[in-house]
Amino acid sequence: MAHEGDPNDPNRRDFIHIAAGAAAVGAAAAAAWPLIDQMNPAADTLALASIEVDLSKVQEGQQIVVKWRGKPLFVRYRTPKEIAEAKAVPLADLKDPQPDSARVKPGHEQFLIVVGSCTHLGCVPTFGTGEYGGWFCPCHGSAYDTSGRIRKGPAPLNLQVPEYSFLSDTRVKVG
Amino acid sequence: MKLSKTLIAGLASVLCLTAGGAALAAGGAEHPRDVDFSFEGPFGTFDQAQLQRGYRVYKEVCASCHSMELLSFRDLGMKGGPFWDPRWPNPNDNLFVKAIAAEFEIADIDSESGDAITRPGTSADRFPNPYANDVAAAASNGGAVPPDLSVMAKARHGGADYIYSLLVGYVRPPAGLTVGAGQYYNKYFGGDLTSAWSGDPHHVPKGGFIAMPAPITTEGQVTYDDGTRATVDQMSRDVAAFIAWASEPKQTERKQTGLAVMIYLALFSVLTFFSYKRLWKNVGH
Amino acid sequence: MSADHESTYVPKSAFERWMDARLPIIRMGADYAALPTPRNLNYWWTFGGILFLMLVIQIITGIILAMHYVPHVDHAFASVERIMRDVNYGWLVRYVHANGASMFFLAVYIHMLRGLYYGSYKAPREMIWILGVIIFLLMMATGFLGYTLPWGQMSFHGAVVITNLLGAIPVIGPGILTWIQGGFAVDQPTLNRFFSLHYLLPFVIFGVVVLHLWALHTAGQGNPVGIMIPKERLKQDTVPFHPYYTVKDGFAILLFLLLFATFVFFNPNAMGHADNYIPANPLVTPAHIVPEWYFLPFYAMLRAIPDKFGGVVVMFGAIFVLFLLPWLDTSKVRSMRYRPAMRWFFIIFVVVALGLGWCGAKLPDEMVFSLGEGSNGQPIGMNYLWLTRILTFYYFAYFLIIMPLLGLRETPLPVPDTIAAPVLDHDDAAKVPAQ
Numbered sequence: 001m002a003h004e005g006d007p008n009d010p011n012r013r014d015f016i017h018i019a020a021g022a023a024a025v026g027a028a029a030a031a032a033w034p035l036i037d038q039m040n041p042a043a044d045t046l047a048l049a050s051i052e053v054d055l056s057k058v059q060e061g062q063q064i065v066v067k068w069r070g071k072p073l074f075v076r077y078r079t080p081k082e083i084a085e086a087k088a089v090p091l092a093d094l095k096d097p098q099p100d101s102a103r104v105k106p107g108h109e110q111f112l113i114v115v116g117s118c119t120h121l122g123c124v125p126t127f128g129t130g131e132y133g134g135w136f137c138p139c140h141g142s143a144y145d146t147s148g149r150i151r152k153g154p155a156p157l158n159l160q161v162p163e164y165s166f167l168s169d170t171r172v173k174v175g
Numbered sequence: 176m177k178l179s180k181t182l183i184a185g186l187a188s189v190l191c192l193t194a195g196g197a198a199l200a201a202g203g204a205e206h207p208r209d210v211d212f213s214f215e216g217p218f219g220t221f222d223q224a225q226l227q228r229g230y231r232v233y234k235e236v237c238a239s240c241h242s243m244e245l246l247s248f249r250d251l252g253m254k255g256g257p258f259w260d261p262r263w264p265n266p267n268d269n270l271f272v273k274a275i276a277a278e279f280e281i282a283d284i285d286s287e288s289g290d291a292i293t294r295p296g297t298s299a300d301r302f303p304n305p306y307a308n309d310v311a312a313a314a315s316n317g318g319a320v321p322p323d324l325s326v327m328a329k330a331r332h333g334g335a336d337y338i339y340s341l342l343v344g345y346v347r348p349p350a351g352l353t354v355g356a357g358q359y360y361n362k363y364f365g366g367d368l369t370s371a372w373s374g375d376p377h378h379v380p381k382g383g384f385i386a387m388p389a390p391i392t393t394e395g396q397v398t399y400d401d402g403t404r405a406t407v408d409q410m411s412r413d414v415a416a417f418i419a420w421a422s423e424p425k426q427t428e429r430k431q432t433g434l435a436v437m438i439y440l441a442l443f444s445v446l447t448f449f450s451y452k453r454l455w456k457n458v459g460h
Numbered sequence: 461m462s463a464d465h466e467s468t469y470v471p472k473s474a475f476e477r478w479m480d481a482r483l484p485i486i487r488m489g490a491d492y493a494a495l496p497t498p499r500n501l502n503y504w505w506t507f508g509g510i511l512f513l514m515l516v517i518q519i520i521t522g523i524i525l526a527m528h529y530v531p532h533v534d535h536a537f538a539s540v541e542r543i544m545r546d547v548n549y550g551w552l553v554r555y556v557h558a559n560g561a562s563m564f565f566l567a568v569y570i571h572m573l574r575g576l577y578y579g580s581y582k583a584p585r586e587m588i589w590i591l592g593v594i595i596f597l598l599m600m601a602t603g604f605l606g607y608t609l610p611w612g613q614m615s616f617h618g619a620v621v622i623t624n625l626l627g628a629i630p631v632i633g634p635g636i637l638t639w640i641q642g643g644f645a646v647d648q649p650t651l652n653r654f655f656s657l658h659y660l661l662p663f664v665i666f667g668v669v670v671l672h673l674w675a676l677h678t679a680g681q682g683n684p685v686g687i688m689i690p691k692e693r694l695k696q697d698t699v700p701f702h703p704y705y706t707v708k709d710g711f712a713i714l715l716f717l718l719l720f721a722t723f724v725f726f727n728p729n730a731m732g733h734a735d736n737y738i739p740a741n742p743l744v745t746p747a748h749i750v751p752e753w754y755f756l757p758f759y760a761m762l763r764a765i766p767d768k769f770g771g772v773v774v775m776f777g778a779i780f781v782l783f784l785l786p787w788l789d790t791s792k793v794r795s796m797r798y799r800p801a802m803r804w805f806f807i808i809f810v811v812v813a814l815g816l817g818w819c820g821a822k823l824p825d826e827m828v829f830s831l832g833e834g835s836n837g838q839p840i841g842m843n844y845l846w847l848t849r850i851l852t853f854y855y856f857a858y859f860l861i862i863m864p865l866l867g868l869r870e871t872p873l874p875v876p877d878t879i880a881a882p883v884l885d886h887d888d889a890a891k892v893p894a895q
Contacts, residue, residue: 014450014453016446016449016450016453017450017453017454017703019446019450020443020446020447020449020450020707020710023439023442023443023446023447024443024710026439027439027440027443030439034548034549034552034553035520035524035549035553037548037549038524038527038528038547038548038549038550038553039527040548042528042542042546042547042548042550043249043253043545043546043547043548044247044299044542044546045546046265046267047247047249047267047298047299048299049267050267052297064286065286066286217726244538245538245541245542245545250545322738323739325541326541326737329729329734329737330734330735330737330738331734332734365747376837422737423544423551424545425544425545425551428551429551429552429555429725429728430725430726432552432725433721433722433724433725433726434725436721436725437718437721437722437725440714440717440718440721441718443714444711444714444715444718447707447710447711447714448711450707451707451708451710451711454703454704454707455704455708458499458699458704459499459880460499460500460501
């Protein structure tokens, strides 16, 4: 049986074997990456990751619903009364405290854009119903106010406000 | 010695593999002209200016009849594409792409009434089909459906060379050839003209009858923004390049990755070879 | 080479002892690594390893493609193009899978030719060979099914031609045809089931490969000299599989991958057919329907027989004759290294097989050579139909006539007693065997 240091021992860790082994590891890693990355969202999915919404479609006091990233998006044009109500709520009353100003863009407070998915278990809340004038979720009775914040019911968080920006006064890019 | 026998066997097999395909070139057509496109060869890349001109030709000449339904507007803005701009790494945001998309009307449903409407395109949309369906396409084109151009460069032997040749190949039919109504003689289009030929049966002209009249006929048919002279030859070249890009937008990435892979594999092989030699040095075999 | 070698594995850690008592896979791995392998194996022996790698590559890339492919007649073609354009690295996975099928067949043909030349099918290795032919049949089925999936013109019309072959079987043919198609023509039901079967068969292949390797380890590895290695000569005539053959196989695999990469990255559609980039149209038949190159020899034989069912019989017969090989060859000598007469017939056989492939790509009426025209205007000479018939005749004659007869008649060269003998002849210095 040959021992370490014997030039005939095939298990001797010659540099060349280590180099070849390292190259093999590199090749395996380089080959593995595309196999993993292909499961990431494809270009056509990413294309729909952001949408543009024409706000001139929305009437005051109403909302439109658009599909965004597979879910409904509520784009609501609030009346001055609704805005005032939203601002007047003390933060201490809120399960998930957030001032109204943190949920809209300055200069465009009349538009409230939220993801139409109840933060409890994901049902789509109905517009304008419920005690607080915002939305009401028929599944388990969560009630949201005119800023989309949870006021009553089992939902833990306010309706999610997505990333969006105003391209012009009548056009927003969401996502 | 044994190793080289393996290589020779491999090479012989490779020749047979490619021969299988080459042997089936369309019967009777003139071999396509060889054009020196910038994207040919292992190091080829697309010339962005040519792609933009080619897109122009597609839009103004071809798009009225030929769909390109597998191509999305946003693809125009991807890396290597005609309207790629580093300001917008995400091609969905590319302003040229959005403007181009808005030029097309896309069929959609009114979100309130549910009626069928058309609306201006967005970058996420695909190029629309000018016809509602194949039956309408055939009815408007003398019974022949204008083929979709999305992968046309891969769907024909000769690729971009063939497309270019076809576009400039509308020559006057030789005397003795009976050309039917709605048919046009093109010497690069496949077909067997024996039955329409009244001349010497041993010299049947090459080519075939195509249902499309020459689409690019006059100089200046399209006005190029970059001031390039729009000759028939130039427009044909440019649109062939554009279709070649549309058929495989990842072509350049493929070749560049390939170069890196080949270099790595070659180095890796050398290392492994020496590792092998070292191992077997004192072993008789 | 004897298969009854003891396991030399000794578990070294507590974990290894624990595993060894419950599921001895570490022992199995260590035994495979230490497996005494003849030391004179040449590069023709590396194709087994290459094939295993290709099977793994095809399965992995195939599973990934199946995450994105849609097996519906209206969406299949577009879903493949989506993979090419939108899926991250989709173009790479698709081209690897498509070219991988061709490389898989290239390797399997070389592997089979090695078997023919070195008598690897002869006793006691008949089961290895038979399992191998089963793997080959499964590969052909898998390749056919896979080619239909992109639903291009060749996919569709190729499916029509091949399923109609089954319709040629007398009496039960039409019933089987409808059953396979799931309808009156190749259509959505056909595509869907072809996808399901294409996903299934590679795992069946994997299972048969396991059996193939088990049979190999039972009978023992062959070698270029073609002699069995007795137990007492294990030390002089063999080396442990790892690292000697793992590294040699690795090197051969890298060269194979270099060839594979030139296709995938620089000429990915060379082995395919342009017509398959035209979406399938049942109402328009392509000018020349051709299968992929690896089916061409069999396709040629199919068309050479005027009777439709006869053509099917001959085509499948060409593969079934391989099952009989261990019993058709009467030679006492395994390796053609020592059978110079047979070697010539083998070389002709390889040329004939390549020729059949060439003929498969041609139209039967096309002329191989023409010596002018007869009085009726028809060319005089040989057309591909007759060339194919001549080549097909040789193909069957090689197995059914030449192999049985020549084995009894020929005078083989003297076969060495041991592996070491020819090694010491060709390397001057006396080499120290490794242990």
